[in-house]
């Protein structure tokens with residue numbers, strides 16, 4: 334299949350669009366927790382020759398309508414395997430960021446690009462990465478946080494509470 338030998342950086346953008354149009358190898362159906370029930374969407378992971386293409390399509394993020402609002406939401410792959418928790422942290426069992434090489438944040442295996450939402454609360458993006466392989470992330474969970482990631486603070490970028498979560502599954 335063309336997407337198994339595809340090299341993102343040597344091909345044109347039409348090839349990139351073909352990847353997104355194909356069936357992903359793995360995906361996470363993301364659902365909002367208490368207080369954020371309307372947040373929903375999917376993060377899809379596509380196999381390419383030298384890495385993974387990540388495609389995110391998330392709706393109803395809790396945006397502000399202020400003129401200078403950032404409306405940026407951190408998103409990471411966490412090492413836990415369940416989107417459950419307790420009254421203090423409803424996705425506590427998502428645990429910490431996936432970190433296979435004992436690095437500091439934001440050099441964790443599971444650190445993803447943040448979501449930049451529009452005024453309607455929707456965020457869509459796609460990018461290529463070689464931080465992880467598909468086998469390394471299967472069964473783990475994707476978590477969206479209430480705030481942006483500062484890419485400095487340890488251990489998780491001071492990105493606020495977890496508002497949505499989804500387990501990474503395959504066909």
Ligand SMILES: [Zn+2]
Nearest residue numbers: 430438441444
């Ligand atoms: Zn991290």
